Amino acid sequence: MDEFIHRLPDDIILYIIPYTYNIQNKNLLEDIRNYRDSKQILLEIYHQFWMIYMRSQNLEEYKDWLINDLFGYANEHEPTMFGYVEHFYDIFKRNKLLQTNAKIIKYVSNLEKKQITTQINVFLGLLTINERKDVIAEFSVNHIVDPNLII
DSSP states (O other): OHHHHHHSOHHHHHHHHHHHTSOOOHHHHHHHHHHHHHHHHHHHHHHIIIIIISOOSOTTHHHHHHHHHHHHHHTTTOOGGGOOOHHHHHHHTTSTTOOSHHHHHHHHHHHTTSOHHHHHHHHHHHSOHHHHHHHHHHHHHTSOOOGGGOO
C-alpha cells in the first residue's frame, strides 16, 4: 500500500491526507472488519469442503458454490429461475442506485457476467453483519468445516 501512495502525485496526497485525520463511524468500521472476516471464513469453509473433502479438480468450484448459495440465501432458498422473492430485492435496494425491481434485475443480470470474486464481494457487501453471521452459521452446518473458523 505504501508503494502505491508514494507513486501518487503530491497534489493528490495533499487532498487525501486531511481525510485520514477524520474520526470514522464505528459502525462502518465494524461492518468493514466483519465483511473482511466473513469473506475469509466463507472462502475457507467452501475451500475445505469442495477442494479438500470433495476433492474437486476445478480450482474455482468452491467459489462457484459459494455464490450459488449466496444467491439462494438472498432468495430465501427459492430457485431463482422462477424469479426473485421480496427479500432478494430488499437486499439489493440497500444500494441507493437500485431502488426498483427492474433496475435490480438488470443489475443482477450484468453482475452474473462478472468474475466470480466480484459477485461474492457484491453480495457480502450488501449483507448486514447479522446476515453475514447467519450465512456463516447456515453454510457451515451444510459443509464439513473446522469449528475454529466460525466467529
